[in-house]
Amino acid sequence: MTYAQSADVIEQLMSQLFDMSALAPMPQHGASAETVLGELAQRKAHDPDFHSNHLFGLVYQTERAELERVVAQANEMYLWGNALNIVKFPNLTRLEFEVVAMVGDLLHLPQGGGGTMTSGGTESILMSMLVNRERAKARGVDKPQILAPYSAHPAYAKAAKLLEMEYATFALDGDYRADVGAARAAVTPRTAVIVANAMSFPYSSIDPIPELAALAMEHGIGCHVDACIGGFVLPFLERLGYDVPPWDFRVPGVTEISADVHKYGYASKGSSVILHRDSDWVAHQFFMFGDWPSGLYGTPAVPGARPATTMATAWAVLKHLGIDGYVELTRQAMETTTKIRAAIEAIPDLYIVGKPIGTTLAFGSNTVDIHQVGDVLSDKGWHLDRNVEPPSLHMMVSPGHRLVVDQFLADLNEAVVQGTLSFRGA
Incomplete structure (x- = not known):
């Protein structure tokens, strides 16, 4: 699917979202399990x-059958x-407590720290921003501010x-890292985090x-470190001997870290952790x-009902892989990267x-239309994200990619040739 086609799909989906009349109504009579599951299989295909x-x-595929069995x-x-x-x-x-503790x-959360599980990186960020807002308001700050580098995830703007x-x-x-001088100049009395x-x-x-x-x-x-990607990569890179700059709770002043167990933690979707230095x-x-008829109601995050499956699978994966398992999976992903x-x-x-640093990267070009290269790769069945500043293709490499890396690189070379010919009008 090309970049332009992706935009068309989004527009089509949005039109359906706001025009429910185009969708089938709920059936009067239920279908058999075989019929329903068969249709789901067709759609999934x-x-x-x-x-x-x-x-x-x-x-994030590992191609470890035993791990997939544990998750399932x-x-x-x-x-x-x-x-x-x-x-x-x-x-x-x-x-949940044991997942947070692990x-x-x-x-390196110090003693006296704490946290909870959430449904994903966005909710972890939302909870952290809520905490920092409340602390700022307690200091008398009106409309507290989130101050973030330009590369920060949109979840902060959403929060x-x-x-x-x-x-x-x-x-x-x-080098596309946060400019500390720019951050210092941007801090105001209303900055909360x-x-x-x-x-x-x-x-x-x-x-x-x-x-x-x-x-x-x-x-x-506050200083919130977004390690939704790096939280389950950087600790194991360090153990593999890579040079990893200081980033976790060993750094004085880091007050919160968000880390997704459902990315490079390899749990099923819906599993993240937000950690606070001070519980x-x-x-x-x-x-x-x-103040309602049914007594006290309390929740530690956004949802009321929370699925047990995300807690169980996160716990099971952490216990099943252990440090050694994660080190090996990180080694495989880094070799491919x-x-x-x-x-x-x-x-x-x-x-x-x-x-x-780590298992993700973006690559661009000064001589060809890199998004057109991405379109050629899409036509060959590869799915890479697009960055726009600078125009580039974005990759998150998993252990399973070791099985297809040679074919990908062959297709990449061919896509660049096609992109070059097109760019030069040949």
């Missing part, structure tokens, strides 16, 4: 096949559980809209987190209400954007 390993984003059976075991009521399902709460240990905060960005340096990336989505860069955290401490405000801050996440980077750097028409 039109979506990309996860196991083809042709997607460089959205899903943990899901099935807890399919009907509801984590809304910790009294009725106390073991679910225990699973991730906290991985990211600002939902929480009625101000959202401000500051510039990046020449400074955001930093530990593998930014567009460029896979690690911002100068010690400097940004020190700036936050200077002003007595007292977690109280700002909680919503408690008792290194091979891809070397091949890209060997193609004169291409360049790597910035100085990426």
